[in-house]
Amino acid sequence: MSEIVVGNRWLYDTLAGDATLAGQAPGGVHEGEAPSGSAYPLVLFQWIGGFDSAVLNAIRIWHSGVWIVKAIGVGPSLASLSDVAARIDLLLHRASGAPSGGVVHTATREAPHRSAYTDAGVRYVELGGRYRIQVSRS
């Protein structure tokens, strides 16, 4: 199983399994893009790059990947999203875990993320972060 799949699985299990976040983000947790008709706020995550760390003989230690993780809401203000983004950070920053198929050694936020755009007349706002996740296969 790819390290990216292991990382995705850990993120989904960690975020979707949290009752507090489920209450704050009724649109749910999704990888890549949200299904049409989703409620807001919702949480999206996606792997966006990374590199492998290896020692002699190309023995791979782990994949050090970057995932964008963000809460997305509808409306002009970031205020309603700040609690969701804070909960995401509480769940992920300095966390680790053992999803099926591998191990997440560390997760740390490298930078916050903020974006806003209008699509089909609807104003969307995003708040979250870029997370560095070191993951290996079992």
Add this chain to the structure above:
Amino acid sequence: MIRGNVRVKANRLPAIAGQLERRVGAAVDETLESIRDGAVDRSPRRTGYLAGSWDIHKDRSTAGAMYSAAVQAGLVEYGTVKMPARPAATPAAEVERHRFTRRIVKALRGLR
């Protein structure tokens, strides 16, 4: 008790410091150009505007950044609620991490 004096007759530290900045600056330049080329290659192309928008800014001889002036760059890099991310800058920079370290090591080993 034996006492001795040490006198420096040839001090090459200023010359080495000068070499250091030049050599590290060259490594930074090479890395920035590789990241930019990687971002250009990885950018999704419809009109080619995004791919052609990546550029380099040097803050000083040993520091710089790559950027895009295209308004859609951030939306494409990180995705939107209706569009998955199609990152170009992040994977290009990640690929260069180890290479940058090797360039710096090579630059330091070449100091005379």
